[in-house]
Amino acid sequence: MNRMRISRRTLSILAVVIPLVAMLGYVALRSGPLAPVAVTVVKVEADALRPALFGIGTVEARQLHRIGPTAPGRLLRLRVEVGDAVKAGQVLGEMDPVDSDDRLRSQQALLQRTAAVLSDATARHAYAQTQARRYEQLFAEQATSDELLAARRQDLQLASAALAAAREDQARAQSDLQALRAQRAALRLVSPVDGIVTARDVEPGTTVVAGQAVVEVVDPRTLWVNTRFDQVSAGGLAADLPARVTLRSRRGQALEARVSRTEPRADAVTEELLAKVAFRSVPQPLPPIGELAEVTVDLPALPEGPVIPNAAVQRQGSRIGVWTANGDRAAFLPVKLGRSDLDGQVQVLDGLKPGDAIVLHSEETLSVRSRIHVVDRIAGVAP
Amino acid sequence: MISLAGRDIAHAWGKFVFTGLGLGLLLGVTLVMAGVYRGMVDDGKALLDNSGADLWVVQRDTLGPYAEPSSIPDDAERALRAMPGVAEAANVTYLTMQVRQGGHDVRAMVVGIVPGEAWGAPGWPPALIAGRRLTRGHYEAMADIATGFEVGDTLRIRRNDYTVVGLTRRMVSSSGDPMVFIPLKDAQEAQFLKDNDAIVQDRNRTAANPAFNRPGVPGLLESVTASKSSSSAVNAVLVRLRPGADADETAESIRRWKRLTVYTRAEMEEILIGKLIATSAKQIGMFLVILAVVSAAIVAFIIYTLTMDKIREIAVLKLIGTRNRTIASMILQQALALGVIGFAVGKISATFAAPLFPKYVLLMPQDSLAGFGAVLVICALASVIAIRMALRVDPAEAIGG
Numbered sequence: 001m002n003r004m005r006i007s008r009r010t011l012s013i014l015a016v017v018i019p020l021v022a023m024l025g026y027v028a029l030r031s032g033p034l035a036p037v038a039v040t041v042v043k044v045e046a047d048a049l050r051p052a053l054f055g056i057g058t059v060e061a062r063q064l065h066r067i068g069p070t071a072p073g074r075l076l077r078l079r080v081e082v083g084d085a086v087k088a089g090q091v092l093g094e095m096d097p098v099d100s101d102d103r104l105r106s107q108q109a110l111l112q113r114t115a116a117v118l119s120d121a122t123a124r125h126a127y128a129q130t131q132a133r134r135y136e137q138l139f140a141e142q143a144t145s146d147e148l149l150a151a152r153r154q155d156l157q158l159a160s161a162a163l164a165a166a167r168e169d170q171a172r173a174q175s176d177l178q179a180l181r182a183q184r185a186a187l188r189l190v191s192p193v194d195g196i197v198t199a200r201d202v203e204p205g206t207t208v209v210a211g212q213a214v215v216e217v218v219d220p221r222t223l224w225v226n227t228r229f230d231q232v233s234a235g236g237l238a239a240d241l242p243a244r245v246t247l248r249s250r251r252g253q254a255l256e257a258r259v260s261r262t263e264p265r266a267d268a269v270t271e272e273l274l275a276k277v278a279f280r281s282v283p284q285p286l287p288p289i290g291e292l293a294e295v296t297v298d299l300p301a302l303p304e305g306p307v308i309p310n311a312a313v314q315r316q317g318s319r320i321g322v323w324t325a326n327g328d329r330a331a332f333l334p335v336k337l338g339r340s341d342l343d344g345q346v347q348v349l350d351g352l353k354p355g356d357a358i359v360l361h362s363e364e365t366l367s368v369r370s371r372i373h374v375v376d377r378i379a380g381v382a383p
Numbered sequence: 384m385i386s387l388a389g390r391d392i393a394h395a396w397g398k399f400v401f402t403g404l405g406l407g408l409l410l411g412v413t414l415v416m417a418g419v420y421r422g423m424v425d426d427g428k429a430l431l432d433n434s435g436a437d438l439w440v441v442q443r444d445t446l447g448p449y450a451e452p453s454s455i456p457d458d459a460e461r462a463l464r465a466m467p468g469v470a471e472a473a474n475v476t477y478l479t480m481q482v483r484q485g486g487h488d489v490r491a492m493v494v495g496i497v498p499g500e501a502w503g504a505p506g507w508p509p510a511l512i513a514g515r516r517l518t519r520g521h522y523e524a525m526a527d528i529a530t531g532f533e534v535g536d537t538l539r540i541r542r543n544d545y546t547v548v549g550l551t552r553r554m555v556s557s558s559g560d561p562m563v564f565i566p567l568k569d570a571q572e573a574q575f576l577k578d579n580d581a582i583v584q585d586r587n588r589t590a591a592n593p594a595f596n597r598p599g600v601p602g603l604l605e606s607v608t609a610s611k612s613s614s615s616a617v618n619a620v621l622v623r624l625r626p627g628a629d630a631d632e633t634a635e636s637i638r639r640w641k642r643l644t645v646y647t648r649a650e651m652e653e654i655l656i657g658k659l660i661a662t663s664a665k666q667i668g669m670f671l672v673i674l675a676v677v678s679a680a681i682v683a684f685i686i687y688t689l690t691m692d693k694i695r696e697i698a699v700l701k702l703i704g705t706r707n708r709t710i711a712s713m714i715l716q717q718a719l720a721l722g723v724i725g726f727a728v729g730k731i732s733a734t735f736a737a738p739l740f741p742k743y744v745l746l747m748p749q750d751s752l753a754g755f756g757a758v759l760v761i762c763a764l765a766s767v768i769a770i771r772m773a774l775r776v777d778p779a780e781a782i783g784g
Contacts, residue, residue, distance in 0.1 A: 020731075027731050028748070056520075213601070310518070313503075320502050381533075
């Protein structure tokens with residue numbers, strides 16, 4: 001009986017003391033600096049990496065036609081609105097001709113006048129010619145004097161000169177008329193291409209200077225993305241590479257494109273390379289000029305080799321490498337890395353072979369002194 | 384020789400355990416409070432450790448980039464790379480703001496880092512716990528797990544959406560806000576770009592200014608507007624030294640020749656811990672002292688009450704001729720046993736409660752050991768009063784009652 005009571009009491013004491021000691025031990029070893037660092041491990045895979053470049057740019061038109069008058073003047077009428085489709089040669093608007101039409105009429109009258117002068121000179125010349133011929137015959141028959149013949153010959157020369165002058169006058173008047181007509185025609189604003197009106201900067205009645213744009217026309221087939229790539233990660237950018245363009249307003253829709261050209265000049269201030277990426281087919285509806293677009297350029301696939309996720313790459317001092325799990329210790333293994341792709345895979349040139357196990361994620365920064373403990377997923381991370 | 388204290392404890396085991404449990408919870412709170420203080424200091428140190436820098440180059444005469452705003456041109460980095468002793472330099476921006484995700488937002492420190500294949504460059508988080516590092520130069524983010532974001536989430540910072548591609552742990556600012564890492568150019572934009580309304584109003588203001596919008600000079604207005612929307616400043620340049628280079632010497636030559644302010648690791652720690660969290664640390668320290676005093680008082684009361692409860696038994700012991708030493712050691716042993724149980728319960732409860740706190744609570748083993756020592760000393764001192772009383776008791780009380 002007595003034994004029973006003691007054992008029950010001992011049991012109740014042990015029931016408290018043992019869990020307490022066990023938990024204290026657990027707490028001391030599993031938290032704080034003595035606790036092992038949870039890590040996840042991944043196998044090195046053999047894969048052919050497809051590196052890609054990522055840049056952002058704005059939609060621009062390769063050919064932007066800013067149409068305006070060649071001489072200062074006032075805009076008389078404008079027949080197109082923004083968004084209108086126009087044809088090559090279509091008259092978009094007209095400048096105020098002011099006195100052009102009057103000058104044209106005056107020039108036409110002048111032309112008529114020169115025609116009259118010409119016919120007068122022609123008549124005189126014909127008469128002078130006849131007279132000269134008659135006096136030549138008379139002189140041959142000794143019926144007139146040498147002096148009179150000389151006078152008729154001079155008349156003929158004068159009439160010839162007057163006729164030539166009248167012809168040139170008429171030619172000049174004709175050319176002047178053509179020039180006035182050309183000037184008159186230049187007052188019309190004509191679209192040079194089939195395209196779409198993207199801006200209407202000036203309204204009728206406004207005076208514009210020579211060279212100032214009145215309307216802007218672009219050819220939608222020449223839309224491209226002026227793309228900027230950060231210089232640190234733009235290796236391999238070249239013309240004709242396939243690309244995908246995602247417009248900011250159409251996320252989730254990748255448009256097929258290709259690098260049309262890379263610019264020989266880089267942006268020195270922003271430290272970016274520039275390239276023009278053209279759409280393979282004109283996107284419908286047309287993207288607004290100036291819209292932001294994300295561009296992914298696919299580079300040619302690399303030869304198959306070991307690849308690792310970039311989260312596994314670590315640095316110890318100036319050496320780059322990965323951690324490998326060696327029992328409950330971590331060992332640092334320097335590796336030589338090649339290119340990486342946008343999905344976070346990095347090519348390993350030297351130091352690892354496919355199938356090797358390396359530490360991918362770790363709860364804390366590892367060091368050679370860390371104790372590790374391999375888990376499937378680090379605590380707190382959603383599956 | 385049987386242990387008088389052990390027999391007595393075993394006799395009133397339930398009462399003893401519950402008293403120990405109560406005391407333990409109180410000690411747990413004290414330990415957590417110490418952990419809160421350590422956590423604050425550790426937040427500051429983690430910020431410095433994780434940035435991976437040896438020197439911080441900031442705007443002249445500022446305490447930047449953590450304690451004060453600082454802004455330096457982003458091409459200063461290249462001039463610094465050419466300085467003797469400098470191995471690496473990286474631009475970085477820091478901006479504490481609300482980061483929106485879905486319907487809620489989280490206070491976070493947005494860090495702009497130079498993207499690219501720069502493994503372990505200054506400013507980058509050293510280790511990830513999920514996902515991958517940034518690969519694109521825009522619109523990707525790595526977030527600390529304390530933000531509650533997951534890989535694949537879309538965040539909104541100012542006007543752009545960012546996809547979370549990786550998670551970090553213990554990447555916090557000095558005030559404990561979790562960090563969100565985004566590419567530098569986006570971060571510069573987030574920090575220096577005005578909101579759309581402000582930009583539009585600014586454009587209108589420029590257009591209304593006759594100096595910038597002359598009828599005879601087409602294109603002038605566009606040029607003026609374009610010149611306003613550039614951002615080419617960063618908050619700091621993180622510098623890593625060559626092996627063997629002297630930090631103070633390099634810092635001095637940068638100060639002298641580049642005319643920028645430079646902080647070494649020790650100076651930065653002084654700024655963060657000595658200046659930035661000084662008041663909060665004192666506040667916590669004050670609480671810690673009060674809690675320690677209260678705990679000591681409560682231990683003293685408990686021991687006193689426990690002794691009072693068995694005053695009759697002590698009188699009997701004295702009556703049968705027990706030596707004073709035996710009685711004193713019994714009380715002392717009981718007090719110490721109470722302290723040990725209390726400490727064990729406190730340590731366990733503090734360890735399990737620590738992760739539940741919104742800010743980091745760091746329980747250091749040396750704090751626990753110091754705490755254990757302090758508890759034993761307090762228990763021993765507290766038992767002195769009880770021992771004095773027990774020794775003064777009249778053996779006659781055993782019969783008198």
